[in-house]
Amino acid sequence: MATDETSSEIVAYYNRYDEARRLASDIGPLEEARTHELMQRHLPPPPAVVLDVGGAAGVYSFWLAGLGYEMHLVDLVPRHIAQAAQVAQQPGAPRLASMRVGDARQLDFPNGIADAVVLHGPLYHLTERADRVRAIAEAARVLRPGGVLLAFAITRYAGLLYGLTKGHVFDPAYYAMIHNEVRTGVRRDPPAWATTFPSAYFHLPAELAGELADGGLAHVATLGILGPAWLVPDLEASWADARQREALLGIARLTEGEPALGPRLLAVGRKGSP
Known part of the structure; x- marks a missing residue:
C-alpha cells in the first residue's frame, strides 16, 4: 500500500517540474492530438459528467469543457490546481464545474455521480498494485452503471x-x-x-487490463496512443510539416492495436449494471 511518503514524493516532483508545459514540445503535441482522438472515440457524448482525476493543471479538462462536458478536475498537487484556477480566470476560458486537490484512491464524490472518469497520472505514479486497483475501484464507485473509465499508463x-x-x-x-x-x-x-x-x-498491456478487472470494471480495449511514430528523427520538425504530421498520426492509428510499440497506452473499462 502506498504511504503518505508516496504522495509527498509526487507533490515534490511536480513542484519542480512544470507539467503544464509538457505537451508543448517533443512528443507532447503528438500525444495530445492522439489523446483528443481517443477521448472523443470512447467518452459518452456531452454534456456527460466527467471526472478528470490526476488531470494536472487541467489541459484536457478545459478542452473537454469547451466541447460541452461537465468537467470536475482532481489532482494531488496543489500547484496544479492553482495553475488551473489561473487558467479559469482567463477571458474565454471554458468553465469547469469544480476543481480540487484530491487523491485518486479516495475521491471526494458520491457514488454513481459520473458518466466517465479519466485517470491520467495515478496509474503510473502508484508503484504498488494494490494502490492502482484501489484507484480503479474508486473510479468504479463514482461511475454510474454503464459509465466509462479511460485509464492512461506508461508502457514497460x-x-x-x-x-x-x-x-x-x-x-x-x-x-x-x-x-x-x-x-x-x-x-x-x-x-x-x-x-x-x-x-x-x-505497465504491460495485459497487466493494465487485469487491474481494471480487479477494480470492478469490464475491460473494453487497450490501445496505444503514439505507437512508434515518436521515434522519427527530429519529431518537432516533422510535426510542424502538415504532410508529415498526418503521416505520424496515421502510423499511430495504424499501430494502436499493439500498445507495447509506444510509450503510452490507454485502457478503456466499463461499469456494468448493478
Whole structure:
C-alpha cells in the first residue's frame, strides 16, 4: 500500500517540474492530438459528467469543457490546481464545474455521480498494485452503471526506448534503472541528471487490463496512443510539416492495436449494471 511518503514524493516532483508545459514540445503535441482522438472515440457524448482525476493543471479538462462536458478536475498537487484556477480566470476560458486537490484512491464524490472518469497520472505514479486497483475501484464507485473509465499508463519499455534514442543507455546509472524497470515494471533511483519521475510503474498491456478487472470494471480495449511514430528523427520538425504530421498520426492509428510499440497506452473499462 502506498504511504503518505508516496504522495509527498509526487507533490515534490511536480513542484519542480512544470507539467503544464509538457505537451508543448517533443512528443507532447503528438500525444495530445492522439489523446483528443481517443477521448472523443470512447467518452459518452456531452454534456456527460466527467471526472478528470490526476488531470494536472487541467489541459484536457478545459478542452473537454469547451466541447460541452461537465468537467470536475482532481489532482494531488496543489500547484496544479492553482495553475488551473489561473487558467479559469482567463477571458474565454471554458468553465469547469469544480476543481480540487484530491487523491485518486479516495475521491471526494458520491457514488454513481459520473458518466466517465479519466485517470491520467495515478496509474503510473502508484508503484504498488494494490494502490492502482484501489484507484480503479474508486473510479468504479463514482461511475454510474454503464459509465466509462479511460485509464492512461506508461508502457514497460518506454524508458528503454527513450534511453536508446537519446544515448542515455550508455550511462551506467540509467542502464541500471531501466534494467530493473524492464524486469519488474518499477522505476527507482534515476540518475541525478535525469528529468524523470523519482519512482513510477510502467505497465504491460495485459497487466493494465487485469487491474481494471480487479477494480470492478469490464475491460473494453487497450490501445496505444503514439505507437512508434515518436521515434522519427527530429519529431518537432516533422510535426510542424502538415504532410508529415498526418503521416505520424496515421502510423499511430495504424499501430494502436499493439500498445507495447509506444510509450503510452490507454485502457478503456466499463461499469456494468448493478
